Amino acid sequence: MIPRTPQGPGSDRTPSAPGSRRGSVSSNSNSNSFRLTTSSLPRPQTSLRESRLNAIRGSSKQPSYNLLAQEGKQLSQSQSQSQSQSQSQSRSRSMSQSRQSTTSPTFPRATSHESSKENVAPADADKYEAQRRQIEQLKADLGTLRYTITTVEADQEIARVRQENELRKARALADDEFKKKQAAESEAHTALRHVERLQQELQEIRESQDGQKAETEKRAKASEEEARLLREQIEDLSAAKDEQSRLEERKVADLQTQIQTASNQIAKLEQDAQAREDALRSVQEQLACKDNSIEQLETEVLRLKAHTGDADTMAIIRRELSEQVQHIRHLEATNEKQLAELKRLRQNHKAVEIVEEEKASLLRKLDAAEAVRAELGEERRQRGRLEAERLAWAAYLEHEGQAEFDSPEAMARALVQERFNSASLLEKLGSVQPQVAERDALIKDLEDEKASLATQLEHLRSNPVNATSDKARQRFDRQRVLAEKEVEFLRAQLKSYDTEDMTLQPEAYDESKAQRIQELESLVDKYKAEVNNLESELRSAEASNSGQAAAAAGVKRPFPTEDTAESHQHHEQLGQLARKNRKLQDDVTSLETKHKVLQKELSVAQEQLAAARQSSNVRILQMRSNPTDDYQAAKQAAINELRNENAELRLLVHDGDTSKFPVVPVSTLIALQRDLQTARDETASARKKCQRLKEVWTDKSAEFKEAVFQLLGWHVTFIPSNKMRLESVYYPSETDEHERSIVFDGERGSMKVGGGPRSAFALKISDMRKYWVSEKNCIPGFLAALTLELYDEAVREGVEK
Known part of the structure; x- marks a missing residue:
């Protein structure tokens, strides 16, 4: 590091002619190095640009090209050798001069030499004295400029190294984030396509369900009727x-x-x-x-x-x-x-x-x-x-007196829709929160940069820059114009991306995110306007203080005040208050929800209480439709029919001689027809019941057969006359005659082989049948042993199923 020691007027009078030549050379080299280093200086608002580029790289599908970084990289590559040589020479000379100014005892010698010259008393002593004072003033200005240049060079070197490190880290982080973003975008597109397909299928299912629901409702109404x-x-x-x-x-x-x-x-x-x-x-x-x-x-x-x-x-x-x-x-x-x-x-x-x-x-x-x-x-x-x-x-x-849902199905559907909506909102919130955090970090960086710019402005106000810095300022202005053009280009690119998302994927377009980006862009524009105002004020201040530049020469950089710390603390307090405000808002929302639920429960309880009071005031003596009245009505109708039938029969008996053909009363015929229809209905019901029982028995028998096949490995077939045929899955029959099956007769309690007692299968299982059936009297053991033997044979023959 170069010691930042201020040099007074006396320190500039000590060097001799060679020393002055060395000083001029060093000053020239320092000025050249200053021009070179200022040409390679980074543009202002680097953190804003990098964070903005990172945000755009993360949000876009194609990586953006950093023109400023490439420009800086080309300049640094083209001037790296000349800068390193000139900076090393300027630093060594400035350090030697500063050491001479602080440790060399040349000040008394210079004073004695000048006093010896003054003893000569030339004729133009006053003119020489004025020139000497002017030279001393120029030397003092030169020392001040050297100190400023060395300080600026050291700060620039530190800032350059720090910026390069941060740039490398930011690039690596941006590359990682870009790769992650690409992977996430590919996954998101895949998931989006899957979601679209599922939504289409869900829409089709909903349409079919709506049609089925309408048809089902019609059927339900008809069924209810x-x-x-x-x-x-x-x-x-x-x-x-x-x-x-x-x-x-x-x-x-x-x-x-x-x-x-x-x-x-x-x-x-x-x-x-x-x-x-x-x-x-x-x-x-x-x-x-x-x-x-x-x-x-x-x-x-x-x-x-x-x-x-x-x-x-x-x-x-x-x-x-x-x-x-x-x-x-x-x-x-x-x-x-x-x-x-x-x-x-x-x-x-x-x-x-x-x-x-x-x-x-x-x-x-x-x-x-x-x-x-x-x-x-x-x-x-x-x-x-x-x-x-x-x-x-x-x-x-x-x-409001009207039911929102007409059935539990509608309520369940609404509940599912709300769950889906809440899940989508949570997902959106999860995607928006990192963006909000990124924007907050960007705002914080902008505020820090604003504070640093304010500090630099105060520093420039206290230490006005010489006219030699006009070129650097012009270069900074050009770089700022380029940065603004790049920002406008990136804004247009971002706007095109938003337009593309809104056109191609309207459901995936996030309006809150776009609004937040618009607010941040407006905030950046405000900061730019404020910076322009500050620059104009700085120019006016420099113009007004140009006469006081000589008096202000040699003044040190002012010590940083507590304004920055107070502003930082103020921002922290604001953040804490904002967090507390959000927490209190969440509590208020939850309390409002609980209050609404309690109000609903209170209204329901009041309705139930009113219904209970009304039911307690009303006493039901008899229902309009009750079994007693229905029984009496049916009994009276039957009695009336019997009376009519009896009267017609009596009339037929009294007037039976006049009739030529045998007849019966109409009421008797109606009663017989009614009985006949009842008998037919009962017969049809009995037939339907028998058919349903047969179907149930068929299904149950199929389930039983499947269970036996899966668990025991036997095909079961029920035969009439209470018989059952078993055939092993590991040794099936080769023909339709079931020569490898076993038939059990439940009525006689016998067991027969399908191919006959002299068949190959009967001879094969004869030993096991004698042992398990004849001696042990255990048919399950016989079937289990036979299954194991047939399985082993199937495994050995390589035909295991």
């Missing part, structure tokens, strides 16, 4: 069935009594018929005996006729024969009557059996009706509970 009609029909049918069941019970009781009487009569008649059959059999035997005796008697009569020819004996025999014939005819007539009565009684017995079957079917219908009634009661209770639950959640969703 049909269910209501069915409920009414069920209620009517239940009442009619109750009445019919009571009538049927009475009929069944009467029929049971008749059946009992008929069964007793049948038993008696069967006993009588048996007795009569026995008597008939005995009579037939007697008739056979008598026929034999008659034949014998006839032979005897013929023999007697042949012998005697007695007429009286023949008359007696004829009389007895006629009596026997009459008795036989009487027995045959009685037998025919008894056979006819037996046939009638058998028909009555068949009718009784039919009535018993009808009674059993009616009892089953009665049980089904009771089950339907219990299910209907349960459905009503569940409906009441669901209605209360619906009123409970619908009260929370009402807004």
